[in-house]
Every structure is written in structure tokens, then in C-alpha cells.
Amino acid sequence: MTADRRAGSNRARRSPAAGVASSRRQMSESLNHSLHDHSFVNSDSVILSSVVYTRSMRRRHFLTLSTTAVGGLLVFSLDRMPMRVHAQPSRRVRVPLRFFDEREALIIGAAAARIFPSDSIGPGAPEAGVIIYIDRQLASPFGRSVNRYMQPPFEDGVPEQGYQGKATPREIYREGLTLLGSDFDRLTPEQQDTKLRSIEATYFFRLLRQNTIEGMFCDPMHGGNTDLIGWQIIGYPGPYMSWGAHVDQHYGKPFRPSPKSLGDVLGRKVKPWEEEV
Amino acid sequence: MKTLPPADVAIVGGGWAGLLMAKELGARTGLSVVVLERGKPRRAGDYADGMDELDYSIRLRMMQDVSKETVTFRHTPKDRALPIRQFASFLPGSGVGGSGEHWTGIVPRFLPDAFQIHTRTIARYGAKRLPENHSIQDWGIAYAELEPFYTRAEQLLGVSGKMGLDPFEGQRSAEYPTPPLKMGYFPSLFVTAAQSLGYHPSPTPSANISTPYRNPDGIIRPACQYCGYCERFGCMVGAKAQPTNTLLPVIARQKSVTIRTGSNVRRVLHKDGKATGVMYRDAAGEEIVQPAALVMLASWTLNNTRLLLLSKIGEPYDMASGKGHVGRNLTHQSQSRAVTLFFDRPLNRFMGSGANGVNIRDLDGDCFDHGPLDFIRGAFIVAHALGYRPIANFGVVPPAIKATWGSEWKKAAIDAFDGTAHLGISGEHLAYRTNYLDLDPTYRDEHGDPLLRMTMDWNDNEHNMIRFMAAKMAEVGKAMGAREVVTPPLPRHYDVVTYKSTHLQGGTIMGPSPANSVLNTWLQHWQMSNLFVLGGSSFPQNPSGNPTLTILAQTLRTADAIVNRYAKRPGPLA
Numbered sequence: 114m115t116a117d118r119r120a121g122s123n124r125a126r127r128s129p130a131a132g133v134a135s136s137r138r139q140m141s142e143s144l145n146h147s148l149h150d151h152s153f154v155n156s157d158s159v160i161l162s163s164v165v166y167t168r169s170m171r172r173r174h175f176l177t178l179s180t181t182a183v184g185g186l187l188v189f190s191l192d193r194m195p196m197r198v199h200a201q202p203s204r205r206v207r208v209p210l211r212f213f214d215e216r217e218a219l220i221i222g223a224a225a226a227r228i229f230p231s232d233s234i235g236p237g238a239p240e241a242g243v244i245i246y247i248d249r250q251l252a253s254p255f256g257r258s259v260n261r262y263m264q265p266p267f268e269d270g271v272p273e274q275g276y277q278g279k280a281t282p283r284e285i286y287r288e289g290l291t292l293l294g295s296d297f298d299r300l301t302p303e304q305q306d307t308k309l310r311s312i313e314a315t316y317f318f319r320l321l322r323q324n325t326i327e328g329m330f331c332d333p334m335h336g337g338n339t340d341l342i343g344w345q346i347i348g349y350p351g352p353y354m355s356w357g358a359h360v361d362q363h364y365g366k367p368f369r370p371s372p373k374s375l376g377d378v379l380g381r382k383v384k385p386w387e388e389e390v
Numbered sequence: 391m392k393t394l395p396p397a398d399v400a401i402v403g404g405g406w407a408g409l410l411m412a413k414e415l416g417a418r419t420g421l422s423v424v425v426l427e428r429g430k431p432r433r434a435g436d437y438a439d440g441m442d443e444l445d446y447s448i449r450l451r452m453m454q455d456v457s458k459e460t461v462t463f464r465h466t467p468k469d470r471a472l473p474i475r476q477f478a479s480f481l482p483g484s485g486v487g488g489s490g491e492h493w494t495g496i497v498p499r500f501l502p503d504a505f506q507i508h509t510r511t512i513a514r515y516g517a518k519r520l521p522e523n524h525s526i527q528d529w530g531i532a533y534a535e536l537e538p539f540y541t542r543a544e545q546l547l548g549v550s551g552k553m554g555l556d557p558f559e560g561q562r563s564a565e566y567p568t569p570p571l572k573m574g575y576f577p578s579l580f581v582t583a584a585q586s587l588g589y590h591p592s593p594t595p596s597a598n599i600s601t602p603y604r605n606p607d608g609i610i611r612p613a614c615q616y617c618g619y620c621e622r623f624g625c626m627v628g629a630k631a632q633p634t635n636t637l638l639p640v641i642a643r644q645k646s647v648t649i650r651t652g653s654n655v656r657r658v659l660h661k662d663g664k665a666t667g668v669m670y671r672d673a674a675g676e677e678i679v680q681p682a683a684l685v686m687l688a689s690w691t692l693n694n695t696r697l698l699l700l701s702k703i704g705e706p707y708d709m710a711s712g713k714g715h716v717g718r719n720l721t722h723q724s725q726s727r728a729v730t731l732f733f734d735r736p737l738n739r740f741m742g743s744g745a746n747g748v749n750i751r752d753l754d755g756d757c758f759d760h761g762p763l764d765f766i767r768g769a770f771i772v773a774h775a776l777g778y779r780p781i782a783n784f785g786v787v788p789p790a791i792k793a794t795w796g797s798e799w800k801k802a803a804i805d806a807f808d809g810t811a812h813l814g815i816s817g818e819h820l821a822y823r824t825n826y827l828d829l830d831p832t833y834r835d836e837h838g839d840p841l842l843r844m845t846m847d848w849n850d851n852e853h854n855m856i857r858f859m860a861a862k863m864a865e866v867g868k869a870m871g872a873r874e875v876v877t878p879p880l881p882r883h884y885d886v887v888t889y890k891s892t893h894l895q896g897g898t899i900m901g902p903s904p905a906n907s908v909l910n911t912w913l914q915h916w917q918m919s920n921l922f923v924l925g926g927s928s929f930p931q932n933p934s935g936n937p938t939l940t941i942l943a944q945t946l947r948t949a950d951a952i953v954n955r956y957a958k959r960p961g962p963l964a
Contacts, residue, residue, distance in 0.1 A: 228795040234804060255449060262460040262475040264833060270472040273885035274463055277472055306796065313794075322795055330780035331444040347807040349740055349780045352441035354626070355615035356741035360775065361572040367736040367808075375441055386445040 174210040176218055176245065208245055211252035212283070217290055218244050223298035224289075225325045227305050235346045243328030246337030247286075250324065253387030256283040282320060289317035333374050334385045344372040352378055391669075393679040397424040400668050400682035402655045402697065404429075405488025406938060407924035407945045408688030409637040409649075410546075413607075414949035416644035419957055423647045424680060426670055428654035429454075429485030434635040437624035443779040447622040452492045453477060454484040459835040461692055463886050465847040466824065467709060473833050473841065479886040480722070480894055481622070482690055486651060487633035489690065489892055490938070494621040494744030495597035495630045497549050497939040498770060499540050501755040502533035502560040504933035507820075510756060511766055519766055521851045525719055525821045527930050530902035530911045533560045539943035539950075544595075546942065547631040548603035548611060550745075555592035558751040571600045571614060574775025576737050576811045577747035583869035584773075589750045594772055595939070596745030597631040607640045618777020620744030630744070653678075656837060658685055658701040658921065665703075665921045671837060683960075684952075686922040687898075688945075694927040695827050695897030696842040703918060704908055707826050709845075715908045717827035719896035720844060721932035724769075724817035724852045724880055729863040731872035732788050733809040740808075742775030749773075753859060754934050755818070765854040767818040770935040771863065774814065786810050788874050813863045816891065817855050817880075821931040824849075827897045847884045856880040893937050895929035910964035913948045919962045922948060 210218055222244035231237040238244070250256060258281040267279040280288065292312050297305060312318050328337030330344065332351075338344060344351055350370040359368060375383050399415060401408045404427030412423050445451045456477050464471035483489035503510050506528045511519060520526060541564045551566035553559065570593035573581075577591075584591045598614040605611075614629040628635040641647050652673030659666045659679065667681035687694045698704055698716050705714035751757055754768040785794075785803045793799035830843040860877035867875040881888075901907025904916035913928050915921040924945050926937050951963050 229800055230797050232797045232800070234797070234801050237800070258457075260449075260455060260457055262456045262473050264473065266832070268470065268472060270470070271465075271883075273465070273881075273883050273887065274472045275474060275476060275478065275885075275887050277475065309795075326784055327444060327448060327781050330784055332442050334442075335444055344780065347780060347784065347804055348736075349807075352617065352619060354441075354617055356617060357572075357613070357615050359738075360574050360616040360741045360746070361578075363738050364575045364578065365735045368738045368741075375439070378441070379438065383439045383442070385442070386449060386451055 174214045174218070176208045176210055176215065176248075210248050212248050212256065213244075213251070216295070218248060219298040220290060220293055220295070221247060221286065221321070223305060224293060224309060224321060225328070227302065227309055228322050228325045229329055230302075236342050238325055238329065240339065241329050241342045242337050242339040243325050245339075246328030246331060246335055247321075247324050249336045249387055250327075251283050251286060255387065257281050276316065278316065280316075285317050285320055289315070289321060292317060332376075332383075332385075334376060334383055335387070341372040341374060351375070354378060391677045391679060393681065396667070396681035396683070397422045398682065399423045399684045399686065400680050401425045401686045401688055402658075402668060403427065403488065403687065403689030403693070404486045404633070404649055404651070405483070405688065405690065406490040406633055407941055408686070409487070409633045409641065410942060410945045411686060411688065411924060411949055412647045412649075413637045413640050413644070414946065415952065416641060416647040418949075418953045420646060421684075421957065424682070425647065425649045426653040426655050426668065426680065427486055427488075427649060427651050428670075429483075429488075429651065431649075431651045432486040432491065432624075432634050434628055434632070434638065436634075437626040440623055441617065441619045441626060443781050446492075446619075447779060448781055450477065450481060450622070452483055452485070452622065452624065454482045460833075460841060462830045462833050462841050462843045464843070464845055465883055467845060471830055471832075471843045471845070474886045478888065479890055480892040481889070482692070482892060486638065486649060487624075490633045491624045492622050493597075493630075493632075493892075493938065494776070494936070496745040496772070496936040497544070497547065497595045497597050498749070498935040499560060499595075500533070500933045500935060500940050501558060501751065501757070503755050505529040505531060505533055505536075507767065507931065514756065515760060515766070519760070521766070521820065521822070521849060523823045523849070525823045527719075527821070527899075527901060527906055529930055530900060530907070536940070536943050536947065537561060537563060539946040540939065542606075542946050543939050543942035546605055546607070546636065547597045547939075548599045548605055549595050549597060549939075550600040551593050551595040555590070556751055557590050558754065558757045559592075566595065567605075568599045568601050568603050571596055571598070571743065571746045572616070574616075574742050574746055576739065576775050577773045579870040580773030580813070580866065581748055583866050583871075584748075584750055586869055587866060589752045589866070591748040591750050591773075594745045594747055594749045594774065596743070597938075598625070598629050598743040598745055599631070605636070609636055609639055611635060614743050614746070616741050616743050616746065616775075616777070618740050618742055618779065620777060654837075655689070655697065656700065656839060658687070658697055658703060660701065660703060660918060660921075663918060665918055684920050684922070684956075686924060688924040690925060691894045691897055691927040692827070692842055694923050694925060696829075698898060698908070698923070699827075699829050699842070700839055703915070703921070706828055709823060709826060712823065715899065715906070717897055718823075719821040719899050719930055720825045720827050720846055721819040721821055721895045721929070722846065722884070723819050723891045723893045723932055723934070724848065724856055725814065725891040725893075728815040728856055728860045728877060728880070729813040729867055730786065730876040731811050731813070731867045731870065732806060732874040732876070733811070733871065734873050735871075736808045737811055738808065739775065739778040739811055742777040744776050745774065746776060747772060747774035753862060763854075763858065765851045765858065767820065767851070767855070768934060769818065769855065769859045770816040771859065772814040772816070778811070780807075783807070783810075789876055813867065815856065815859045815863065816934050816936070817852060817859065818934040819932040820849075820851055821896065822849055848880060848882070853880050853882075891936070893926065893932060895926040895932040895937065898923045898927040899930045900928040901930060910962075912951045912963040913944060914963050916962075920960060922952075924948065
């Protein structure tokens with residue numbers, strides 16, 4: 114613990130320039146780390162926009178991502194200090210899906226992309242891998258409401274009593290896929306927005322919106338926030354072990370250390386809860 | 391069913407209160423002590439991998455497993471209670487250390503007047519100012535009686551703070567053990583603005599300590615690193631006092647104390663008016679009887695009350711007749727982010743710790759004249775750099791932005807992300823005849839035992855108070871230079887959906903007489919003298935500030951009474 118803490122302090126005191134350089138290296142390591150962790154493999158699939166799905170020979174479902182999609186110039190929101198994100202030229206990775214099939218992932222991914230769009234402000238849900246995050250969460254105990262009180266009777270209450278439905282997140286997403294329709298991902302963005310507005314009051318939409326935010330800003334070990342893209346957009350540096358040298362400094366001025374994942378900070382792999390079944 | 395050899399003392403619950411009692415008895419008596427904790431073992435070093443917002447803050451990895459047991463909730467006796475299927479309004483912990491592992495570490499003393507609300511309100515304003523249906527009552531002890539134990543509790547934790555800056559603080563026999571934490575930017579803005587408006591900000595007493603500290607037990611803890619992962623997390627460096635880093639190392643050396651995890655106590659056993667032990671189910675599902683000469687419940691407010699009801703000890707509270715005391719005077723805390731401030735400047739708000747900042751007590755308790763106002767009592771108001779994490783805090787936008795998703799919302803939320811902060815208003819929650827606990831007739835836990843049922847709603851006093859506080863804090867927010875200040879009212883009705891605090895109190899309240907309370911002021915059951923009930927369930931109502939320091943002080947006071955009096959001559963202490 115002591116060694117980790119000291120290392121954290123030193124890193125935190127680096128100059129901004131050093132921070133950018135080291136950030137590039139760490140994000141590269143971070144992506145490679147992910148490649149090993151989650152059975153990413155190179156593939157020659159055709160890239161359509163940033164997301165393509167292929168079916169494996171063993172009937173497993175894969176999602177193919179272009180790593181060029183996560184490149185480009187990002188801008189921090191407050192100090193407007195530009196920072197180039199690590200990008201690898203024209204590599205593709207195939208991610209095995211755990212819950213959705215390809216069609217379902219395309220549809221949910223398209224909906225998440227309208228909630229947190231890729232636009233002139235910066236990247237969004239597609240680049241952050243939000244759909245991979247959601248897929249993994251639904252495959253985990255969370256998707257089955259393992260940690261929720263599920264004893265009957267299930268009865269409707271007042272809003273102050275909280276969600277009383279019997280449906281698990283998996284079932285809510287299944288219902289959501291029906292609400293969105295089988296061609297949702299092929300609609301124009303305007304048509305997609307119209308559709309989403311019509312279901313804004315549903316529990317599915319609220320859950321999707323919440324899960325999209327989670328997938329944008331979670332630690333990358335959960336499958337979202339790829340390349341720490343979400344944290345870069347908002348200037349969140351991640352779980353550094355110490356801000357002791359900074360907490361009473363930088364008053365009113367932006368302090369934007371380069372983002373690090375928990376694995377980066379600790380220098381070893383951390384097992385997310387969803388992997389411990 | 392297996393019956394184990396008897397122990398001198400069985401303590402139910404291995405959190406702050408239970409482990410503190412075990413440590414004191416282990417150090418100062420020869421009594422054999424068994425602590426029964428239903429959760430898992432934990433060690434101080436468990437938290438290095440825990441700086442993950444999703445698993446710990448959003449999915450609540452350290453909290454009680456609600457799939458096995460929850461509590462039902464309704465607003466009034468006319469409504470149908472439904473189970474809280476996912477904790478949100480309050481977050482009870484589980485495992486060794488209990489909620490004391492994931493707590494925020496804000497440790498104010500209660501104001502001296504908090505212990506005599508009933509008497510003092512009538513004396514100053516007349517009985518007519520007590521709200522309709524109230525069941526407010528005095529504690530039966532005075533601040534001065536608790537003061538030496540407050541000091542000991544602060545020294546146990548190494549609390550960071552500075553005396554003499556808050557003109558409303560009670561008499562103190564010692565300075566805080568460690569100096570205040572470093573000042574973050576947001577609280578620094580509050581200090582200047584609040585002082586300009588005549589308030590008296592002072593550093594919030596913090597169990598996340600500012601400098602390395604060696605406590606009277608010889609336990610050494612390091613200084614806070616301001617990493618921003620306090621509340622809902624265990625401290626990865628041990629700067630935040632937790633039972634596992636403050637009590638467990640001492641208990642580990644005590645041969646007379648045993649902590650038995652995976653032990654879910656279902657009943658307090660009793661015969662002829664005396665507790666004889668407890669019955670619990672172990673991790674393997676076997677039912678076990680642990681006989682004990684002395685039984686102490688320390689399993690948090692709700693479970694303490696539930697165990698008395700399930701064990702049929704004392705008369706359950708009946709709202710219609712007003713008879714019975716077990717379950718009455720349930721209080722929470724109208725804690726809210728009642729004031730949201732939007733700045734045009736970055737706050738670097740990812741830095742900080744749970745209690746890192748300042749508070750004012752000018753609007754707390756009866757520190758200000760309520761003569762012309764439409765409420766009594768007050769709020770503990772804080773401006774903290776507590777470490778804002780992205781999942782929970784992204785998406786807050788100024789009211790002009792109506793979108794809640796899509797490009798417009800995204801841009802506004804990104805722009806606002808590091809320029810937004812909240813003032814915390816912990817409003818005092820008075821006790822009412824209509825807010826109480828009993829057993830639910832429908833829903834059951836994993837063993838088939840009835841769940842506890844909460845009946846609770848806000849009353850006018852809470853609404854009027856929060857409206858007043860929000861208006862005052864909006865003035866401070868403007869003076870801090872906020873571009874925009876948003877002050878939504880307290881929701882009309884109590885809800886179990888938004889987090890308030892884990893400061894539920896009451897149910898087994900203490901008092902000066904068995905005519906109006908379950909426990910005497912030594913936290914001893916009035917009728918069953920070898921049963922003690924530790925923790926916030928003893929509070930007759932909830933003062934504004936955070937309760938843990940008072941719980942620790944009360945536990946130390948009870949420990950002294952047991953060591954000095956009860957151990958020598960068991961029987962009623964009052």
C-alpha cells in the first residue's frame with residue numbers, strides 16, 4: 114500500500130506535458146490490456162461506420178469495432194486544452210458478446226448512441242464501447258437481479274416506493290428491443306430520436322439512459338469508457354491514489370491530470386464484480 | 391439445533407458499536423465475548439482494489455444483500471407497504487465493520503440543546519410550537535454527561551478539526567486530536583461568502599484524518615490522501631477511521647473476544663424476564679443457540695428494532711392507541727442536495743474526501759430565533775470537497791436545459807460537469823406519532839421471518855425548514871460567485887428512491903422513564919436488565935448532524951457502566 118501511494122503522488126505531481134505523453138502510453142497499454150483480458154482478436158471484417166457485427170463459426174456472437182473510431186482530437190470541456198487521444202491505425206477488434214446477439218447489440222448500441230451521441234462536441238457511446246458494457250452487465254448477476262429483493266407479491270405502488278416490477282434488467286431490455294423495433298438501427302437519427310421520445314417515460318428508457326452514462330464513465334475494466342474516452346471528455350482523471358499535493362492548490366484554475374484506470378494506478382489487473390459470479 | 395457452550399456476553403452485529411463494545415470489554419474485563427456478524431470477514435487491507443465507482447457506489451458492493459432481507463415502506467397506516475427492492479434512501483452495510491467501513495466520516499458532536507428539545511422548545515416558544523402529532527421527548531441525559539465520552543471517541547478516531555471557531559459548539563475538554571484537513575477550493579469559496587453574510591464556518595470534524603495519528607490503543611493511521619473515494623468505499627490507505635483499521639487490530643490481540651461471521655441472529659432468547667442468549671443461523675444454514683449471560687444488540691437501527699419485535703421483548707408500539715414503545719419515534723434526516731450551484735469556473739471537484747470542508751451551525755438546533763418562523767429546530771449545513779465521481783454526477787444541467795439526453799444535453803452536461811457543486815443540508819427530523827416501525831404482515835426474509843415495516847412521511851416542519859434553509863443557502867451561493875443557484879423543494883412525500891443518509895434513528899428509544907422509552911440512558915432494557923441495545927435506535931429523535939460520534943460516545947458510556955458497575959453487580963443501572 115505504501116509503495117502504491119507514493120507512486121500515485123509522484124505521478125500526480127508530473128508536469129502537464131509529461132502527463133499527456135504518459136497518458137498516450139498508458140492508454141495504449143490500457144487497450145492492449147483489454148485485448149488480452151476480454152478475448153479481443155483481430156479480424157478482417159468490413160467496417161461499417163464504427164461498429165460491425167459478424168457471426169463466428171461456433172455460433173458465438175461477436176461485435177467488431179474499429180480502433181480508428183477512438184482516435185481524433187478531443188477537447189476538455191473547461192480549459193479547452195486540446196489533447197490527442199491514442200489511436201491505432203486501422204485495427205479491428207472482435208468482441209465476443211455475452212448476452213445480446215448481433216442484431217440486438219446493433220439496436221441497443223444505436224439507441225445508446227442517440228442518448229450520448231458522437232458529435233462535434235466529441236465522441237460518444239459508440240467510441241466508448243457502451244454497448245459492450247451493457248452486454249456484460251446484462252450477462253452478470255445484475256442482469257438477473259441477483260442482488261434485488263425478488264419475493265412476491267409484486268404489486269404496483271406509488272413512485273416513492275421505488276421500482277416494484279418483477280422484470281429483471283435482462284427482461285426489461287428484451288421488452289425494450291420490442292419497443293424500439295427490429296429496424297431501429299437502420300432509421301435516420303431523426304427517426305430514432307422520435308422513436309426514443311415516444312418511449313421516454315418507460316422504465317426501459319430510464320434504465321438504458323442510466324446504463325449509457327455508466328458505460329461512458331465506468332472504469333474500462335467493465336467494458337465501457339474505452340481508452341478512457343469518457344473521462345477525457347469531462348476532465349475526470351480517474352482513481353489516483355493521492356491528491357494530497359493538489360487539493361488546496363489550483364483554486365479556480367483547471368487541473369487536468371491525464372486519466373488513468375484503476376489497473377493503471379495499481380499496476381495490476383483488478384477483477385470487476387461482474388466477473389466474480 | 392445445536393447449543394454452544396455459554397459465553398459471558400453475546401454481541402449482535404460487528405459494526406462500530408458492537409466492535410467498540412467488544413474491544414472495551416476485551417481490554418477491561420475478563421468476560422468472554424462473542425460477536426455475531428451476519429456478513430463476511432473483512433480486513434483493513436481489503437480496499438486497495440476498491441476504487442471503482444461502478445461496483446462500489448452504483449452497484450453497492452459493500453452494502454447489505456437486499457435479496458435476502460429488506461424492509462417494507464408506506465407513508466401512512468392506510469397505505470399498502472411494499473418492499474424496498476433496492477436500497478437507495480439509506481445504505482446499510484454488511485460484513486465486519488458494518489456501515490462503519492463505507493461511511494463518509496463526518497463526525498460532529500450534537501449541539502448541547504439537542505438532548506432537551508422538548509423542554510427547551512416549550513420554555514422558549516411555548517408548547518403550541520411543537521408540531522401536531524409530534525412525539526418529541528428529551529433524551530434523559532445532558533450534553534455534559536456525554537462530553538467526556540465524546541472526547542474519548544474523538545481520540546479513538548483521531549478526529550481532525552479545530553475548536554473555538556464555532557460559537558455554538560458545546561463545552562469541550564480537549565482540542566481535536568488532529569488539525570483540520572487541507573481546504574479545497576469549493577469550501578474556501580463558502581468560507582468567504584458565509585463570513586460576509588455573518589455566518590461562522592468552521593472545519594467539519596472528520597474521521598478522515600489530516601496527519602498521521604496514534605490513538606490511545608496504539609493504533610497508527612496515516613493522513614488522508616484526498617483521493618475522492620470515501621463514502622460507499624473502504625479507505626485504501628486507512629486514513630478514514632473504520633472498525634477494521636481502528637478496532638479490529640486491538641480485538642485481534644484479545645483472547646477473550648471472538649468474532650463469528652456468517653452468523654445471522656434471528657432471535658434473542660429469554661426466559662422469566664431475562665435474556666438467555668441468541669439463536670442464529672450460521673453460514674451453512676444450521677440453527678445455533680449461543681447462550682449468554684449478557685446480550686447486546688448492535689445491529690443498526692432497523693435490525694435492533696426488528697429483533698426485539700421478533701423476539702417478543704417489550705410491547706410493540708400501537709399507533710392508534712399510542713401504547714407500547716418498541717418501534718416508535720422512527721426518524722430519518724431531511725438531508726438533501728437542496729442547493730445546487732453552477733459556476734463558470736472549474737472546481738477540480740474530483741479531489742477531496744467525505745468530510746473535507748466546512749460547516750455552519752448558525753442555522754442549526756435552536757441557535758437562531760424561531761419566533762417569527764413556521765418551523766422549529768434546524769440543519770447542519772456543509773460545503774465539502776467530497777470528491778465528485780463521474781457516473782453519479784454527470785448529467786446535472788442548469789434548469790434552462792430541458793433535454794435529458796442527446797447532443798444538447800450532452801454539451802450542457804459536459805460544460806457543467808466540473809463547475810457544479812452542492813451545499814449539503816442535513817435537516818433535523820422530529821419524531822411524530824405517525825412515523826414508526828412494526829412487523830410486516832406479508833413480506834418475509836430468506837428464513838421466513840416477517841420483514842420490518844416502515845411507516846413514514848414528511849410533515850410541515852421538514853418542508854418549511856428546508857425551504858427556509860435553501861433560501862438562506864441560495865444567498866450564500868450567490869455570494870460565492872455561482873452563476874446560477876437551484877433550490878428544489880423537499881419532495882412532498884418521503885421516498886425510498888433518492889439517497890438521504892444512512893441515519894435512520896429510533897425504534898428502541900432511550901429515556902428517563904420506562905413510561906416513555908424502551909431503554910434507560912445506559913442503553914439497558916428497562917424490563918430485561920441483561921439486554922442492552924446500542925446504536926442510533928436509542929435516539930428519541932434525530933438531531934441534524936451525523937450520528938456516529940454520538941453512537942460511539944454512548945457506547946463508551948455504557949461500556950464504562952458495565953465495567954464499573956454491572957460486571958460487579960448485574961442488575962438495573964437506573
